[in-house]
């Protein structure tokens with residue numbers, strides 16, 4: 525299996541590490557349900573433990589540790605191992621301007 | 627009580643046996659050099675400062691910093707891409723303190739610098755069969771079309787991080803590849819390259835960076 529890093533080009537999969545589903549978003553206490561602590565707890569339970577077992581295309585985090593050391597988001601078909609796209613994860617490199625509070 | 631000598635020495639002090647190894651013949655197929663006395667600095671642009679970092683590089687070295695996996699030859703150093711908004715500056719060691727000071731001054735506020743001069747070992751592979759030797763342990767495509775002069779790559783060799791780049795062809799017209807490796811892994815990589823080169827005949831030596 526070869527993976528096309530958006531920075532390095534196509535490389536053998538041994539240079540990459542798989543992290544998992546890139547879809548879960550960390551719940552935000554103030555935004556999600558500040559007035560309902562139980563709701564936040566449920567959201568965190570989902571975020572930390574519950575994963576879909578997708579048969580088909582899935583957005584995944586991959587780390588090019590054996591190359592440019594960038595976090596990537598890949599769309600991979602879990603049935604065929606076909607990679608549809610590989611892009612940089614948010615925050616890779618220095619291009620992103622400083623966020624408030626960072 | 628043991629007397630310690632705090633002399634610096636090459637990480638290849640033991641592994642590098644100068645001279646001819648492997649297949650005999652009029653010409654060695656592979657020429658292997660440890661390039662000593664280098665100054666090596668990792669430059670990482672700070673958040674939102676990629677453009678400023680590029681300008682600073684241009685000011686000091688007279689060339690644009692590489693934005694893609696390439697090695698660019700500047701006035702006093704070669705700049706090798708090492709990741710998004712990162713590159714490695716490599717230069718022959720002249721006056722290390724002033725070389726580092728010049729960089730610290732020009733990149734102040736735009737990039738973070740990390741001195742790697744004694745942390746990496748530079749191995750140069752050349753000769754008519756150099757590419758064939760590398761092909762045995764690297765998964766990169768080193769064909770002229772895929773990896774021309776000036777191409778660079780961060781890659782793994784035997785699970786070890788290696789920065790590999792191709793410089794101008796040697797006087798013999800054959801490709802010249804440079805491999806930067808952590809000093810503690812250089813011994814192992816050196817043996818791997820020598821073993822891969824034996825069937826072609828290999829001439830090993832060390833040289834001062836120039």
Ligand SMILES: [Zn+2]
Nearest residue numbers: 529532588592
């Ligand atoms: Zn990469």
